Amino acid sequence: MLPSLEIFKNIPCPDSPHCKRPQCIFAHGQQPTSSTSTTTSSVIPNKRSRPNPSHQQPKQQKQHQQCSNPSKALNVKKSTTSSRPIARSISSPFGKDPSDRVAHVATFTGPPTIKADISSHTALKIRQTISDKLYEHYRRIYPASIHGNDVAAQRTQDQEQAILTSTSNTAGYKQQAMTILMQLKKKEPEAAKTVTSKTETNNGDDGGMDATFLNTLVLTESQLDAMQYPPRTLLDHPTPAVTKDPQRTCDRCKKPFTVKAILDAKDVKACQYHFGRLRVSQSFGEKLRTYTCCDDTLGSLGCEKGPHVFKEEQVDKLHAGLPFVKVPPSSSSSRPETILALDCEMGYTTLGMELIRLTVINANHEKILDELVLPSHMVIDLNTRYSGITTLAGVKHNLVSIRQALFDLMDPTTILLGHGLENDLKALRIVHDKVIDTAALFPHPHGLPYRYGLRMLATKYLSKFIQTGSDGHDSFEDAGTCLELLHEYVRKHKPSSLQ
Incomplete structure (x- = not known):
């Protein structure tokens, strides 16, 4: 049997007075309290000492004698307790009473550390990277000198957990995280929010961007020609007569075919393509x-x-089918917008490609026009894979009315922003030379005709994933991305004198 540590030697035996253990580890009766040294020695056990069997029997006899008169033992105990305070009789083997310990309170001094979770659909390394980026933005928005050290870290922890909860896979997690990061990037520090809001109000419809600098980004005449924008000289000549050319080359399979006003069942499946x-x-x-x-x-x-x-790519043939017009002076009493970002979705008709949706947002990223458009010719294919439009049910506008709705928001000095905007202006049949094209702001290193796609620019410069769905493009998302790219370009290239 292992030697006892005598930890329980001052605790009354639960079987007393009928204990039959030859070497009981509990106390039997009152311990002598004649002197302070005796009490102290009984409190601190000697871990190395082994009980002496020769003295065990007298001790047990003395204990039984005390237990035979309970009232006397009780009186002795009361008198002893009242005479002097008794020290704590149980000493913790760890040196300190566990009940006196205080729980550790976590304090944030940096980016929160993401704990491993086997049920998480996203890898720990990716989550920690996103958490670090979120913390950088929140630390800028909520300075420690004003809001304390814990605010940025706590908001980072809550935001990362919200992103994880609202998504179901890694791709969705990344997409959601990039969207949140872009929103935080635009948010200004809490201490400067009041001052900044006044500045934004004074700037009006240019979204806080300097109009003088924006005009330096407008495409030059040579750039407009190189990117095949509708030229202003197109309106100097009378509208040419429409020439019917029934023989065309398919844009998908590259085979020649005859354009028909009405398709039969065979024509609907005539093209086989990748x-x-x-x-x-x-x-x-x-x-x-x-x-x-x-x-x-x-x-x-x-x-x-x-x-x-x-x-149809030739501008003169487009002009012959549906004439181009220029932007008229503003007839509205409200102030025209300084800059508008727009994106068009087109479908295939017997005339070629025609406008079927127009989305316009202002400099503050507010959607101010988003409508379906009924083409002027018979629809062959809505190009759903790219346009995202499955039906034109409920359409309220044709080309003329939607164009007038756009003219109500602008005048000849308004800057139009987009990516590959020459295609949008051709679909709208508008001649306008105040244009900023993100394909020209971020040119391909090999020059024209090579161009970066909007999706690649968003990933490279905005760390944002767009056009990831399988149900077509979102014109509002594309227009908003162009506006974000412009803000990024202005932030990096705006002269310090205009800051």
Whole structure:
């Protein structure tokens, strides 16, 4: 049997006075309290001492004698207690009473550390990276000198957890996180919010951007020509007569076909094409050009069927089909916008590509116009894969009325912003030379005709993922991304004298 530590030697035995243990670890009766040294020695046990069997029997006899007269023992105990205070009789083997310990209170001194969670759908490393970026923004928005050290860290922890809860996979987590980061990037410190709001109100419809600097970003005449914008000289000549050209080349399968005003059942499935792009891949060490839609090689039959469609590129033929107009002077009593970001969605008709949706936002990222448009010719394909439009039910505008709604918001001095905006102006049949094109703000290193796509620019300069859905583009998202790219360009290139 292992030696006793005598931890319980001052605790009354629960079986007393009928205890039958030969070496009981509990106390039997009152301990002698004749002197302070005796009490102190009984409190502090000797861990190395082993009980002596020779003295055990007299001790037990003495204890039984005391227990035979309970009232006397009780009186002795009361008198002893009242005469002097008794020290704590139980000593913790850890040196301090556990009940006196105080729980540790966490204090934030930096980015919160994300704890590992096996139920999380996103890797710990990704979550920690997002948390660090969120903390950088919150530390700027809520300075420690004003709000304390814990506010930024606590908001970071809450925001990261909210992103994780609202998403179901890693891709969604990243997308949501980038959206939140972009919103925080635009948010200004809490201490300067009152002053800044006054400045934004005074700037009005330019969103806080200097109008003088914005005019330096407008495309020059040579840039407009190089990017094939509708020229101003187009309106100097009378509208040419419409020339019917029934033979066209399909924009999808590149085969010639005859344009018909009404399609039959055979025409609806006449085109067999690949909607994906070509890419170079390797198979057993051999480089192959395959399509992203189905991984079939170049020259294979298309994986999708549909009607033959075409897109007219020549401006004079577009002008002959539906005439271009210039922006008239403002007739509205309200002040015209300084800058508008717009994006158009087009569908295929018997005339080529026509406008089927227009979305316009102002410099404050507010949607001020978003309408479906009824084409002037028979619709062949709504181009849903890219336009995101499945039906024109409930349409209220045609080209003329939607164009007038746009003119009510602007005048000839208003700057139009977009990506590849020449296509949008051709669809609107508008001639306008006050244009900022994000494809020109962030040019391809090889120059025209090479261009970066809007999706790539958003990822590279805004750390934002757009056009990720399978149900087509969102024109409001595309227009808003152009506005964010402009803000990013102004932030990096605006001269210090205009700051």
